[in-house]
Amino acid sequence: MSHEPMGFFTDTTVCIGCKACEVACKEWNQLPAAHGGRGVLSGDSYDNTRRLDGIHWRHVKFIEQFSEDRTDGRWLMMSDVCKHCVRAACLEVCPTGAIIRTEFDTVVIQADVCNGCRLCIAACPFGVIDINPASGTAQKCTLCYDRLQAGMVPACAQACPTQSIQFGPIRELKQKAEARVRQLHVLGESRARLYGADEEMLGGLNSFYLIADEPEVYGLPRDPRLPTRNLFRSALFSTVGAAVIALLGLVSLRKRRMDARA
Amino acid sequence: MPVPDTFYTASPHWTWYIILYFFVGGIAGGCFLLSALLHFFGRPEDRRVVRAGFYVAGLGAMVSGLLLTVDLPRPERFWHMMIQSHTGYPMFKSWSPMSVGVWGLLLFGLFAFLAAVGALVEDVGPIWKPLTWAPVRVLTRARVQDLIAVIGSFFGLFLAGYTGVLLSVTNRPLWAESPFLGLLFLASAASTAAATLILVAIRRRLADGDAIERLARFDRGALALELLALLLFLASLGPTFKVLLGWWGVLLAVVVSGGIVAPLLLERAGRSNLPRAATLVLVGGLLLRAVVILSSNTISAIGSGVTVR
Numbered sequence: 001m002s003h004e005p006m007g008f009f010t011d012t013t014v015c016i017g018c019k020a021c022e023v024a025c026k027e028w029n030q031l032p033a034a035h036g037g038r039g040v041l042s043g044d045s046y047d048n049t050r051r052l053d054g055i056h057w058r059h060v061k062f063i064e065q066f067s068e069d070r071t072d073g074r075w076l077m078m079s080d081v082c083k084h085c086v087r088a089a090c091l092e093v094c095p096t097g098a099i100i101r102t103e104f105d106t107v108v109i110q111a112d113v114c115n116g117c118r119l120c121i122a123a124c125p126f127g128v129i130d131i132n133p134a135s136g137t138a139q140k141c142t143l144c145y146d147r148l149q150a151g152m153v154p155a156c157a158q159a160c161p162t163q164s165i166q167f168g169p170i171r172e173l174k175q176k177a178e179a180r181v182r183q184l185h186v187l188g189e190s191r192a193r194l195y196g197a198d199e200e201m202l203g204g205l206n207s208f209y210l211i212a213d214e215p216e217v218y219g220l221p222r223d224p225r226l227p228t229r230n231l232f233r234s235a236l237f238s239t240v241g242a243a244v245i246a247l248l249g250l251v252s253l254r255k256r257r258m259d260a261r262a
Numbered sequence: 263m264p265v266p267d268t269f270y271t272a273s274p275h276w277t278w279y280i281i282l283y284f285f286v287g288g289i290a291g292g293c294f295l296l297s298a299l300l301h302f303f304g305r306p307e308d309r310r311v312v313r314a315g316f317y318v319a320g321l322g323a324m325v326s327g328l329l330l331t332v333d334l335p336r337p338e339r340f341w342h343m344m345i346q347s348h349t350g351y352p353m354f355k356s357w358s359p360m361s362v363g364v365w366g367l368l369l370f371g372l373f374a375f376l377a378a379v380g381a382l383v384e385d386v387g388p389i390w391k392p393l394t395w396a397p398v399r400v401l402t403r404a405r406v407q408d409l410i411a412v413i414g415s416f417f418g419l420f421l422a423g424y425t426g427v428l429l430s431v432t433n434r435p436l437w438a439e440s441p442f443l444g445l446l447f448l449a450s451a452a453s454t455a456a457a458t459l460i461l462v463a464i465r466r467r468l469a470d471g472d473a474i475e476r477l478a479r480f481d482r483g484a485l486a487l488e489l490l491a492l493l494l495f496l497a498s499l500g501p502t503f504k505v506l507l508g509w510w511g512v513l514l515a516v517v518v519s520g521g522i523v524a525p526l527l528l529e530r531a532g533r534s535n536l537p538r539a540a541t542l543v544l545v546g547g548l549l550l551r552a553v554v555i556l557s558s559n560t561i562s563a564i565g566s567g568v569t570v571r
Contacts, residue, residue, distance in 0.1 A: 047566035053272075062566045089433060095361040096342040097353055115342050116335030118274035119360050122432035127272035127564035136335030219564050221267035227431045228357050230438055234430040238423040238444030244487060245452045246419065249295060252480035254303040255472075 005105035006148065007084055007206030008157065008165055009173035011180060012218070013192065015077040015164040017060050022049060022079075024159035025058040028144065032134050052080055054132030057141040058156050063217060078209070078218050079156070079165055082107065082128045082141035083196060086203030089226050090120035090129060090140075098137075105170070105206055106143040114138050125202075125224035143207070170206055177210055184212075195220060202226070266502055268435040269563040276555055279333035283326050284425045284551045285454070287367070288447060290322025291421035292455020294374055296480070298411035298418075300473075310468040311477075313381035315459055319418065320378030323371035326421075330367075344368065359428035366420045373414030380407055422451030429554070435505065436558040440498040443554070446491040452484035454547035457525075457540035464537055471533065478529055478536060481543065489522050492550075510557035517553060521546010 025031070032055055034040070042048045047062035059080045066073035084106045091099040091107055098113035099120060109120070109129075114137035121129045121138060132139040144154035152158075157167035166173060177194055184192035191212050196205030202224055215222050297315030300308045331340045339347070343364040346353045355361040379393075380401035388394045400406055426443035437443060460477050463469040469477075496503060506514060525539035525546070 045566045051565040093358045093360065093431065095353070095355065095358050095364060097346050113342055113347050115339035117360065118276065119432070121272050122274040122434045125267065125271060125433045127270055127562065130272055131335055216265055219270055221270045223267055225433070227433055227438065230430040230441060231357060231359070231427070233441035234427045234444050237441050238427055238448055241445040241448045241487070241491070242419040242423055245448065245484065246295065248483040249299040249480055250303065252483060253296065253299045253476050255305045255476070
């Protein structure tokens, strides 16, 4: 049964960095603690999760921006997650068929199929995926596929106290997002913009963002692309190389046809 | 200078198993091609080198499969690459180099195995009973050997080159920024395969000076192509080239000077230097793959952090 495409709209301007989404995600998906549960500080940021990986499917990124002399500064917070791309790099290259597109137009890695080859990790333009050591498979946000099937809201969106993370049909979320950008522009936050809401970016990100600076400031690629963009040229040069090597072999090794075979 | 988009991606943690696989797979594929060429265009005296090359190819294909399997966190699921675990249908994606590569390695392994068994029958004759069975003896027929040599060479060349294409069909720094990695690995596979055959032929006294000189001539050509491919690779990197200005660049300079230029000079200086030159080529080939893979692994800019503006 096919549903309307569902997803997240994350408004980073109202994120307070409470990490309720991280906790809710971990609890619902029964993800293990990092470092065996010991508190390990990152040492150079107030954020100690650091990044998305196989056991962190939501991560509140802290971007601590300061001027050179530290008299001026601001904190940007962004609850990062899998972008559930409409044209998904991970799904494209996965050699086992473990990565699928669901009836909600989300991207899910089937834990019983993945064998941990890690090609999807290298393919994802957002650095979202990693191995979960507990399962030995590549894992990431499933957009709470199990909860969606039961008609529930994903755990992170439900836990978010400021509605920074909003869940719903993509069509409705885009309307809300555009209205919010207009509102911010009126309030003078001219840098506010949407990231991944239009189809230019990988067919559209089903988890898209409102950000208040350049994408790079948030650790987001400006122009994320599919890995297969390189396939033709790379294969072409290799094929030409193969022909050159075969020819080189012929010229270098040729003596005369073997007597025994004549 | 803005940070390249590839920096906002995560490392797949491919390390020594994969580096070794790229190295061994390249040697296996290259040795098969060299043996096949000598099989078709060599002299009867080259026959022992032909067989040695097929042994290396057969053994290398097996080791390759093992390396890839043990690299998986879930090795018992290696077959999910070939068969869809949910449906039982074949698993194949023509646009995913890893998917194509799995089948390429499998088919190369089949032909390398057949060629190696054929070589074994030639080598040891009827001493071992299973080698006298009719289906095995078929492998010594000229037509059958020709067919195996032609098809196996195709897959051998594929195996030697697709690994670089696989790295390029990602979004990682260095790998996805150049279309020349496949060419580079292919040329390196050719040079390391020739170096392997030269070493085996000299150590086991399998060939006369003429055969070894022809292999060395091929090796010099392959090394020249490798140097060209490496220069093209470096020139195509754009801003990411800066990553190689540190220790990785030093290692790459070692690859170029010790693994490409030095063997070329040594081989020109005299035949007695051939084993030393071949050893350098092998070390350089392994180091080249290590630098390409490990240097990219160190790059990632996806985490939280403090920025100065």
